[in-house]
Amino acid sequence: MSQNNQTEKYMSTQALFTIEQSQHLLAQTSESISSIILGKDKQIQLALSCLLADGHLLIEDLPGVGKTTLSLTLAKVFGLDFQRIQFTSDLLPSDVLGVSIFDTSTQLFTFHKGPVFTQVLLADEINRSTPKTQSSLLEAMEEKQVTQDGATRALPKPFFVIATQNPMEQVGTFPLPESQLDRFLMRINIGYPDQQAEMELLKGNNRHEMIQQLDVSITPEQLIKLQLTASNTHMSQAILDYVLSLVRSSRLSPWFISGLSPRAGLALQRCARSWAFLQGRDHVLPEDVQQVLPGVAAHRLQIHPEHQDKNIDDLIMLLIQQVPV
Numbered sequence: 001m002s003q004n005n006q007t008e009k010y011m012s013t014q015a016l017f018t019i020e021q022s023q024h025l026l027a028q029t030s031e032s033i034s035s036i037i038l039g040k041d042k043q044i045q046l047a048l049s050c051l052l053a054d055g056h057l058l059i060e061d062l063p064g065v066g067k068t069t070l071s072l073t074l075a076k077v078f079g080l081d082f083q084r085i086q087f088t089s090d091l092l093p094s095d096v097l098g099v100s101i102f103d104t105s106t107q108l109f110t111f112h113k114g115p116v117f118t119q120v121l122l123a124d125e126i127n128r129s130t131p132k133t134q135s136s137l138l139e140a141m142e143e144k145q146v147t148q149d150g151a152t153r154a155l156p157k158p159f160f161v162i163a164t165q166n167p168m169e170q171v172g173t174f175p176l177p178e179s180q181l182d183r184f185l186m187r188i189n190i191g192y193p194d195q196q197a198e199m200e201l202l203k204g205n206n207r208h209e210m211i212q213q214l215d216v217s218i219t220p221e222q223l224i225k226l227q228l229t230a231s232n233t234h235m236s237q238a239i240l241d242y243v244l245s246l247v248r249s250s251r252l253s254p255w256f257i258s259g260l261s262p263r264a265g266l267a268l269q270r271c272a273r274s275w276a277f278l279q280g281r282d283h284v285l286p287e288d289v290q291q292v293l294p295g296v297a298a299h300r301l302q303i304h305p306e307h308q309d310k311n312i313d314d315l316i317m318l319l320i321q322q323v324p325v
Contacts, residue, residue: 016229017222023280025226029077029217036073036207036214037066037190039197045278046188046295047074051223052230052274055185055267056141056161058299065190067164068124072211074162075120078223079216081156083115084122087129093136100149111148116140119156119220123163127173134180137161141183158223178300185267186292187299230277235269235284242286242325243268246293249323250301255315257302268296286325293320 017025026048033044047070050057059067068084075082085096098114115121116137126134140146144155163184166173181187193201204210218226243265251259260268271292276284294316303312 016232017225019277019280019282022226022229022277025218025222026278032077032214032217033070033073036210037070038200039193040066040190043070043188043190045275046186046292049271049274049278049292050186050295051078051158051160052227052277053185053267053270054158054227054231055270056163056183058163058165058181058184058187059190060165060167060187060299061190063166065192066207067190068122069207069211070190071120071122071162071164072208073214074160076211076214077217078120079219080119080158080160080223082120082122083118084124085115086124087126087133089128089130091129091133093133096133096136097140097146097148109149111151111153113153116146117153117155119158119160121159121161123161125166126163127165127176129174131174131177134174134176138180138183158220158227181299182261182263184299186271186295188295230274231270233273233277233284234282235273239272239284239286239289240269242323243272243289245323246289246319249319250297253315253319255304255307255310255318257304260297260300264296264300268293271296290320 030041030044030048033048034041037044047057051074059070061067071084072082074080085091094114096114096116098112098117100109100111102108103110123137140155140159141161144157144159146153146155161184165176192198201207247260247262247265247268249259250256253259268289272284272289275292276282276288279288294313297316298312301312301316303310303315307315
């Protein structure tokens with residue numbers, strides 16, 4: 001039986017989690033992650049929201065602030081298979097997807113799966129590879145499948161790409177094209193820890209050793225169930241109108257070259273549902289939309305040349321203030 005059929009059979013025979021059951025599971029998970037990633041509760045919640053919305057996460061920040069550590073921790077607490085690819089300028093698409101090798105004993109080509117065939121794929125420093133290699137992930141991220149040599153192979157479920165990206169002003173980076181950026185449901189920045197958290201890091205144990213000691217808080221099967229439960233979080237017509245107003249206002253704004261696409265509107269809807277679910281509610285409030293909008297919109301909007309002196313996050317906050325609830 002295929003992975004997809006197994007998932008459908010599992011979901012058809014299991015009831016959704018209640019809000020209370022979900023909160024118990026997610027509270028344990030958040031606590032485990034917070035024991036590794038110190039002082040970054042908002043970033044942890046956004047990462048969990050992205051995962052619950054069945055999307056992919058882009059983490060853009062300076063080297064050494066915990067991007068890889070967060071990825072490893074998420075995979076560990078959810079009991080997910082994990083693969084890491086270090087993206088470099090000489091990395092080839094076949095290094096990501098896999099390659100067919102001729103077997104002299106059978107006189108046939110045998111496909112050898114690449115590291116993309118996993119449940120959590122860490123694409124480390126993705127913008128250090130060439131556009132050709134970057135684009136090799138497009139089908140995998142959108143369709144959850146890989147097509148090589150005329151054959152289409154499904155990826156495991158759940159499938160979650162976490163990509164890290166260095167600031168574009170650093171040497172040896174290739175900007176991600178808009179089509180690639182749009183495949184990421186959210187983009188977050190981790191930032192430097194505060195003084196207290198950094199002191200705890202200095203005094204504490206090795207983070208990678210601590211990750212290995214973590215228990216699995218939520219199994220992959222439970223995660224799939226939580227994702228379906230989160231997707232059923234109620235969103236009223238008034239909230240849908242608010243989401244649409246934000247999207248349309250971004251298109252009319254003089255601050256941006258072009259506004260948010262319909263796909264971005266759908267992403268905002270999914271993330272608002274999962275954020276409300278994380279807060280223990282079965283319905284979405286305007287505050288939920290506002291909390292996730294910067295993570296959903298910042299990497300999809302390009303600042304107009306006349307406003308290059310402004311920060312994208314500040315412009316998004318101004319957009320929120322201008323659109324009435």
